Amino acid sequence: MPEGHTIHRAATEHRGLLAGREVEVRSPQGRFADGARLLDGRRLDDVEAHGKHLFYRWDTGDIVHVHLGLFGKFRRHEGTPPEPRPTTRLRMAVPAGAIDLTGPTACALMDEGGRERILTRLGPDPLRDDADPERFVRRVLRSRAPVGTLLMDQSVIAGVGNVYRAESLFARGIHPSREGRDLTEDEARALWDTVREMLRDGVRRGRIITTSPHELGIPRSRMRRGDRTYVYRQDACRRCGGPVERWTVAGRNAFACPACQPGR
DNA sequence: AAGAATGTTATGTA
DNA sequence: CTACATAACATTCT
Numbered sequence: 001m002p003e004g005h006t007i008h009r010a011a012t013e014h015r016g017l018l019a020g021r022e023v024e025v026r027s028p029q030g031r032f033a034d035g036a037r038l039l040d041g042r043r044l045d046d047v048e049a050h051g052k053h054l055f056y057r058w059d060t061g062d063i064v065h066v067h068l069g070l071f072g073k074f075r076r077h078e079g080t081p082p083e084p085r086p087t088t089r090l091r092m093a094v095p096a097g098a099i100d101l102t103g104p105t106a107c108a109l110m111d112e113g114g115r116e117r118i119l120t121r122l123g124p125d126p127l128r129d130d131a132d133p134e135r136f137v138r139r140v141l142r143s144r145a146p147v148g149t150l151l152m153d154q155s156v157i158a159g160v161g162n163v164y165r166a167e168s169l170f171a172r173g174i175h176p177s178r179e180g181r182d183l184t185e186d187e188a189r190a191l192w193d194t195v196r197e198m199l200r201d202g203v204r205r206g207r208i209i210t211t212s213p214h215e216l217g218i219p220r221s222r223m224r225r226g227d228r229t230y231v232y233r234q235d236a237c238r239r240c241g242g243p244v245e246r247w248t249v250a251g252r253n254a255f256a257c258p259a260c261q262p263g264r
Numbered sequence: 265a266a267g268a269a270t271g272t273t274a275t276g277t278a
Numbered sequence: 279c280t281a282c283a284t285a286a287c288a289t290t291c292t
Binding site for chain 2: 001002003005006052067068069070071072105106152154161162163164165208232233252253
């Protein structure tokens with residue numbers, strides 16, 4: 001379930017619950033046993049999000065790196081949590097509540113060097129105040145790769161996944177197959193702005209909704225799963241009603257409305 | 265209940 | 279060297 005909005009939301013939530021406190025750390029199945037043993041009872045100092053990556057800083061100087069991948073998920077329990085399930089990779093508990101992690105691509109101990117190694121291969125993250133949009137714009141305008149590929153490339157822009165790729169390009173009327181260098185500077189900047197707005201909205205709502213009930217002609221209360229996107233996983237474009245193209249790029253589904261997103 | 269899914273990385277092939 | 283495709287890995291939901 002995770003694109004950048006999920007990660008930044010988790011960082012805020014986990015910081016609020018855990019930071020500055022001594023945390024009970026557990027890892028059933030021994031999957032993170034070494035880390036859990038080392039960190040159990042230590043103080044968590046901070047939680048940082050960058051793109052889809054999370055970094056938990058501990059008073060030992062250790063950093064726990066978490067990447068949710070495709071299946072990773074956090075669950076929160078208030079108060080005393082139930083016994084962790086066998087698939088629980090990491091539990092961080094304080095008296096007020098607990099965070100459980102399942103299915104991550106990455107959950108590993110590292111040091112500052114490891115964190116920096118990851119950050120150097122990440123592009124600007126539109127959810128971060130320190131992000132430089134021009135880095136994204138330059139990279140896009142110089143590349144002959146399709147803009148749909150560039151948006152999913154975490155070294156070009158960090159935090160965008162398959163849904164935001166489809167929906168942000170739709171919002172700007174840009175076909176994913178257009179080459180980066182064929183975009184105008186204005187298009188590239190507007191694309192960054194759109195992605196940032198969508199991500200912020202995702203953080204606020206805790207889910208991705210890029211459609212407006214007004215445009216769909218559905219009352220907000222009747223909106224359901226399937227009404228949340230214009231082209232992502234749609235057969236018909238929710239704006240013009242025309243057929244949505246669906247094809248595979250690097251093993252992932254890509255979506256576009258050829259009428260609303262001209263250019264290849 | 266098989267199949268699909270909001271990811272990344274390493275390795276193979278053209 | 280680049281640019282692809284494919285496999286591997288993780289789990290839940292329909």
